[in-house]
Amino acid sequence: MLQEDIHAAIDHGSETERVDYKDSFDPGAQADWLEIIKDIVALANSGGGAIIFAIDDDGTTNGFDCAPLFAIDPADVTNKVFKYTGQQFSGFDFLKIAKGSHTLFAIWVYGVSNLLVFSKPGTYDVGGGKQKTAFSAGTVYFRHGAKSEPGNSDDLRWFLERRIEEIRKSWLDGIVKVVEAPAGSHVQIVTSTPGAEVPSSVRLVSDPSAPAYYQVPIDQTHPFRQKDVVAEVNAALKGAKAIKPFHVLCVRHAHNIDNEPTFCYRQKFASARYSQAFVNWIIEQYNADTSFFESAKAKADEIRRSAAASSS
Numbered sequence: 001m002l003q004e005d006i007h008a009a010i011d012h013g014s015e016t017e018r019v020d021y022k023d024s025f026d027p028g029a030q031a032d033w034l035e036i037i038k039d040i041v042a043l044a045n046s047g048g049g050a051i052i053f054a055i056d057d058d059g060t061t062n063g064f065d066c067a068p069l070f071a072i073d074p075a076d077v078t079n080k081v082f083k084y085t086g087q088q089f090s091g092f093d094f095l096k097i098a099k100g101s102h103t104l105f106a107i108w109v110y111g112v113s114n115l116l117v118f119s120k121p122g123t124y125d126v127g128g129g130k131q132k133t134a135f136s137a138g139t140v141y142f143r144h145g146a147k148s149e150p151g152n153s154d155d156l157r158w159f160l161e162r163r164i165e166e167i168r169k170s171w172l173d174g175i176v177k178v179v180e181a182p183a184g185s186h187v188q189i190v191t192s193t194p195g196a197e198v199p200s201s202v203r204l205v206s207d208p209s210a211p212a213y214y215q216v217p218i219d220q221t222h223p224f225r226q227k228d229v230v231a232e233v234n235a236a237l238k239g240a241k242a243i244k245p246f247h248v249l250c251v252r253h254a255h256n257i258d259n260e261p262t263f264c265y266r267q268k269f270a271s272a273r274y275s276q277a278f279v280n281w282i283i284e285q286y287n288a289d290t291s292f293f294e295s296a297k298a299k300a301d302e303i304r305r306s307a308a309a310s311s312s
Contacts (some may be wrong), residue, residue: 013059018049
């Protein structure tokens with residue numbers, strides 16, 4: 001769905017409340033970074049969306065070289081958002097997208113359950129001793145059409161209504177699971193009182209015939225973000241192969257990983273989390289076939305082309 005959504009955003013042809021085009025970006029320019037941070041925060045508060053680079057406001061690709069952008073460490077984005085909001089936000093993915101003969105860079109931003117509020121002003125020098133303010137301290141930004149702007153009472157009301165609806169759906173989903181449970185199923189409530197028996201631990205495996213369990217908290221069963229998966233795999237391979245987030249992205253799409261609960265836990269308001277079983281599986285696949293990542297990229301490209309053909 002992520003690939004389909006991002007291509008739909010590229011092909012839309014104009015900016016919207018969920019799509020922002022950037023004709024260029026200089027990673028060394030403070031002004032460019034502050035404007036990007038503002039857009040990321042606005043999209044997150046507005047439920048998510050995409051920032052796509054090397055596209056003009058009218059939706060046409062302009063030939064801007066995105067190569068330097070692929071070298072950006074996602075941790076740098078998280079650190080910059082933290083600097084101005086005081087919150088560790090990592091709910092985004094970097095994407096490499098092919099459009100015709102052009103290679104585009106995109107940031108897919110996920111919605112948040114708690115508003116991101118700027119705690120420090122973002123100002124930069126525009127020359128002549130003058131400064132421009134991208135955002136002010138104490139402001140909450142949302143998307144208003146094609147612009148990222150300070151929120152108003154309608155934005156805050158919409159955000160609260162959306163959050164309440166998400167919680168309501170979560171409760172109803174839990175009720176449905178109990179009602180539709182097969183005959184003989186049991187619901188167990190475990191207390192944490194002193195001396196209480198500790199429930200048996202569970203282990204995630206890749207055996208499709210084994211039952212899948214989620215152990216609370218998710219931080220223990222699915223402790224890794226995508227960048228953490230990259231680090232774990234690289235550490236395990238010890239230089240035999242150096243992978244990047246793009247390699248993991250291709251594996252996810254080629255093997256439908258995000259719909260495999262043993263490997264992936266999908267969150268509504270944050271980026272997906274991955275299990276140790278997923279890391280182990282990647283390592284096993286590479287050890288069995290050293291062309292595993294190249295094959296995954298080819299398969300992911302084939303899936304994307306097939307999806308584009310069926311939608312045209």
